[in-house]
Amino acid sequence: GVDVPALADRLRGLRPSHLLAVLDLAESIDETALEDGADGRERVRQRFGLSG
Secondary structure, eight states: OOOHHHHHHHHHTSOHHHHHHHHHHHHHSOHHHHHTTHHHHHHHHHHHTOOO
16 A cells, blocks of 8 residues: 555655646556556656656
């Protein structure tokens, strides 16, 4: 599951424009891509140009 308090803590420091970008990103990520483990997470990282 999602650690909501930790997520809220990380989002708290973002500027409003960055927070909107995070929300747009979250809406566009297909949940099934995250459910299939590391491969899905890597596809999401590549699609959105994320590191990590």
